[in-house]
Amino acid sequence: MTPDLFYAFTGLVLFITGLFGIIALQHLLRKLLAFNLMGSGTFLMLVGLAQHRNGTDPVVQALVLTGIVVAIAATALALVLIRRYYHLAGRVSLERDA
Numbered sequence: 001m002t003p004d005l006f007y008a009f010t011g012l013v014l015f016i017t018g019l020f021g022i023i024a025l026q027h028l029l030r031k032l033l034a035f036n037l038m039g040s041g042t043f044l045m046l047v048g049l050a051q052h053r054n055g056t057d058p059v060v061q062a063l064v065l066t067g068i069v070v071a072i073a074a075t076a077l078a079l080v081l082i083r084r085y086y087h088l089a090g091r092v093s094l095e096r097d098a
Contacts, residue, residue: 007048014041026093028082032075039071 001009014037021034043064050060086092 004048004051007051008045009048011041011044011046011048014038014044017041026096028085028092028094032078032082035078036071036075039067043067 018034018036018038018041021037022031025031025034046060046064047056050057082092
């Protein structure tokens with residue numbers, strides 16, 4: 001197994017772990033962390049699969065860099081929304097459906 005495929009498989013494992021966290025957890029901050037884990041796994045898969053014998057693809061690197069910036073902004077917005085939800089509802093977890 002080449003290191004490039006190892007990065008791609010590690011990204012897949014991170015993505016699946018984050019997806020499980022999104023589905024299984026109720027606490028909003030933990031869901032946010034799981035969502036960020038999914039994003040990191042996606043970025044790692046993209047970088048791992050974009051490797052070639054003569055180097056990396058600069059388009060994929062630019063997309064991943066842009067994605068990281070967008071993920072930071074989305075995380076900050078989500079933290080503000082979770083804080084606002086806490087002040088309005090008095091809790092930080094979602095209710096289960098009946």
